[in-house]
Amino acid sequence: MRGVVMHKAGDVRVEEREDPKIIEPTDAIIRLSATCICGSDLWPYRGIEPVDHTIMGHEYVGVVEEVGDDVKNVKVGDFVVGSFVMSDNTCEICRDGFQSKCVHAVFATTVGTQAEKARIPLADGTLVATPGQPDPELIPALLAASDVLGTGWFAADAAQAGRGKTVAVVGDGAVGLMAILAAKELGAERIIAMSRHPERQKLARYYGATDIVEERGEEGVAKIKELTGGLGAHSVVEAVGTQESFMQAVGATRGGGHLGYVGVNYDVKIPGIELFFAGIHTLGGPAPVRRFLPDLIQLIWDRKIDPGKVFDLTLPLDQAPEGYKAMDERRATKVLLTL
Amino acid sequence: MRGVVMHKAGDVRVEEREDPKIIEPTDAIIRLSATCICGSDLWPYRGIEPVDHTIMGHEYVGVVEEVGDDVKNVKVGDFVVGSFVMSDNTCEICRDGFQSKCVHAVFATTVGTQAEKARIPLADGTLVATPGQPDPELIPALLAASDVLGTGWFAADAAQAGRGKTVAVVGDGAVGLMAILAAKELGAERIIAMSRHPERQKLARYYGATDIVEERGEEGVAKIKELTGGLGAHSVVEAVGTQESFMQAVGATRGGGHLGYVGVNYDVKIPGIELFFAGIHTLGGPAPVRRFLPDLIQLIWDRKIDPGKVFDLTLPLDQAPEGYKAMDERRATKVLLTL
Numbered sequence: 001m002r003g004v005v006m007h008k009a010g011d012v013r014v015e016e017r018e019d020p021k022i023i024e025p026t027d028a029i030i031r032l033s034a035t036c037i038c039g040s041d042l043w044p045y046r047g048i049e050p051v052d053h054t055i056m057g058h059e060y061v062g063v064v065e066e067v068g069d070d071v072k073n074v075k076v077g078d079f080v081v082g083s084f085v086m087s088d089n090t091c092e093i094c095r096d097g098f099q100s101k102c103v104h105a106v107f108a109t110t111v112g113t114q115a116e117k118a119r120i121p122l123a124d125g126t127l128v129a130t131p132g133q134p135d136p137e138l139i140p141a142l143l144a145a146s147d148v149l150g151t152g153w154f155a156a157d158a159a160q161a162g163r164g165k166t167v168a169v170v171g172d173g174a175v176g177l178m179a180i181l182a183a184k185e186l187g188a189e190r191i192i193a194m195s196r197h198p199e200r201q202k203l204a205r206y207y208g209a210t211d212i213v214e215e216r217g218e219e220g221v222a223k224i225k226e227l228t229g230g231l232g233a234h235s236v237v238e239a240v241g242t243q244e245s246f247m248q249a250v251g252a253t254r255g256g257g258h259l260g261y262v263g264v265n266y267d268v269k270i271p272g273i274e275l276f277f278a279g280i281h282t283l284g285g286p287a288p289v290r291r292f293l294p295d296l297i298q299l300i301w302d303r304k305i306d307p308g309k310v311f312d313l314t315l316p317l318d319q320a321p322e323g324y325k326a327m328d329e330r331r332a333t334k335v336l337l338t339l
Numbered sequence: 340m341r342g343v344v345m346h347k348a349g350d351v352r353v354e355e356r357e358d359p360k361i362i363e364p365t366d367a368i369i370r371l372s373a374t375c376i377c378g379s380d381l382w383p384y385r386g387i388e389p390v391d392h393t394i395m396g397h398e399y400v401g402v403v404e405e406v407g408d409d410v411k412n413v414k415v416g417d418f419v420v421g422s423f424v425m426s427d428n429t430c431e432i433c434r435d436g437f438q439s440k441c442v443h444a445v446f447a448t449t450v451g452t453q454a455e456k457a458r459i460p461l462a463d464g465t466l467v468a469t470p471g472q473p474d475p476e477l478i479p480a481l482l483a484a485s486d487v488l489g490t491g492w493f494a495a496d497a498a499q500a501g502r503g504k505t506v507a508v509v510g511d512g513a514v515g516l517m518a519i520l521a522a523k524e525l526g527a528e529r530i531i532a533m534s535r536h537p538e539r540q541k542l543a544r545y546y547g548a549t550d551i552v553e554e555r556g557e558e559g560v561a562k563i564k565e566l567t568g569g570l571g572a573h574s575v576v577e578a579v580g581t582q583e584s585f586m587q588a589v590g591a592t593r594g595g596g597h598l599g600y601v602g603v604n605y606d607v608k609i610p611g612i613e614l615f616f617a618g619i620h621t622l623g624g625p626a627p628v629r630r631f632l633p634d635l636i637q638l639i640w641d642r643k644i645d646p647g648k649v650f651d652l653t654l655p656l657d658q659a660p661e662g663y664k665a666m667d668e669r670r671a672t673k674v675l676l677t678l
Contacts, residue, residue, distance in 0.1 A: 092568075100618060243611075255440025271608060272609055276600070276623050285617065
């Protein structure tokens with residue numbers, strides 16, 4: 001089969017890779033209907049994280065082709081969506097809703113889903129079948145649920161976005177936009193998108209942003225305070241992951257408020273004293289997308305949300321290198337790869 | 340009146356200070372019945388924080404001597420307990436239970452309550468009168484409520500200690516011990532005290548610890564994991580405030596668990612990536628003691644809790660210098676100063 005391999009920073013190729021096979025009786029093999037490139041794939045692409053002939057991709061939707069002997073929840077022919085972290089969904093941590101910290105967690109990066117097929121470990125705990133075969137127009141939205149929508153939703157949930165709340169979202173990438181969508185669905189009263197990119201501001205407003213703040217860092221914090229009677233936002237989502245954006249998010253959160261963060265790079269060092277005197281709740285980590293998947297799939301199936309719009313460039317798998325380039329150069333927010 | 344002044348690191352004196360006067364109509368003047376030395380007073384004593392002829396003390400109980408024209412909730416003659424942060428208790432942040440982040444917050448360190456009298460700003464929002472004049476034996480417990488009990492309680496609450504939970508407490512100082520008391524009152528199933536000091540282990544067990552872990556750092560984390568089926572504790576309280584103890588607390592918290600922290604020193608830098616992959620809730624900051632004060636006073640009044648035992652050395656105010664020395668040399672956990 002064909003699949004994406006990153007030879008080194010900046011060098012992405014589509015190559016012939018070995019077809020996946022059932023290894024454990026809890027595995028399933030899926031044939032992908034679509035896959036995509038994640039903002040986090042740019043870290044190795046830009047040389048910020050190590051990479052060496054690495055298979056790529058951790059987002060996926062597709063049709064089950066084969067299941068191991070122990071798989072009971074999905075069957076051959078099912079159209080499925082899975083999280084970017086495979087989980088057994090039965091351990092104590094999973095039952096508490098933190099499937100990304102499952103005691104048996106496997107990151108889908110080790111599977112490399114930018115490919116025609118993928119082996120999905122822990123299929124029963126990971127894959128969720130859609131109510132039927134989806135219309136092709138739903139596929140981008142379902143693919144978004146696999147990571148960016150699930151991650152943005154978790155971030156908004158972690159920030160306790162909800163009725164009567166003012167929510168600030170730091171970052172206008174795909175995850176930030178999905179956090180805006182989630183905050184709106186969760187009933188937030190006011191949603192402030194921190195963005196200085198006109199096209200993304202438009203999309204932010206489409207998904208529910210009521211205000212746009214272009215300032216960053218301390219100026220951005222001052223602006224959020226100005227918009228919230230000096231207090232800061234009840235709920236802040238951090239969806240960038242740099243030192244500046246993280247501290248901007250801390251500063252934008254009111255005392256006793258909630259900060260949800262869904263990615264930080266290796267250089268971020270949080271001054272303990274600043275976090276302490278902020279007096280805020282924080283919750284972050286790789287999103288337990290599996291917790292939200294059944295509800296998200298239903299919302300998509302019922303056409304109540306339209307997360308597929310975050311894909312602003314669609315290319316065939318073979319043109320993955322161009323997709324990486326477009327995202328790296330910020331010509332695209334998120335690239336969908338067709339199969 | 341007499342009051343404590345720290346001239347420079349290690350140089351504490353009891354001197355004649357000007358009697359406090361009503362400045363704002365929301366002030367009250369109290370005559371202290373007792374005061375004490377806080378673990379945080381040791382930071383400047385040890386030269387870790389700057390100090391220059393600074394008035395000291397932020398914990399207090401006493402009798403109201405005079406009130407400003409706008410004070411309605413307490414009257415002359417009332418016995419009162421107040422938080423170490425004065426708050427209006429009416430602003431939006433206070434109403435959310437985060438009085439230590441009140442928009443009008445005043446830290447009691449600026450008042451210097453290691454003295455015969457103190458001016459308490461925002462008296463109505465800060466002071467809570469006891470149901471009557473307390474028996475002298477209750478005074479240490481009521482004084483503890485002013486900071487260490489309120490802070491330990493907040494930490495346990497922030498860590499969501501409660502029914503069925505395993506709680507680990509990093510630190511066996513007064514606040515750690517009070518967090519153990521709180522965890523027990525809140526119904527925790529298992530309380531692990533991280534302590535290597537035999538006397539404090541005894542007190543930890545008295546307050547409700549079911550297990551003691553003497554290991555620190557990575558070994559301490561491994562031990563907590565071993566005691567919790569490999570998962571980590573549901574709830575972790577960090578009550579030391581160093582880099583090592585903070586990261587020990589992060590590591591001891593299970594995925595999706597809750598970490599409550601109530602002090603960090605200026606050198607703590609939290610590696611963002613470690614906090615991220617821990618996948619935990621955190622809540623910290625100067626404790627909003629005022630939120631808990633009415634309940635804590637009632638528990639003490641009804642003799643359901645006995646936080647006064649954290650004071651293991653009692654000295655007259657005039658011997659404050661010896662009190663600082665005893666705490667600095669770890670001969671005392673916490674020193675009560677009588678008046």
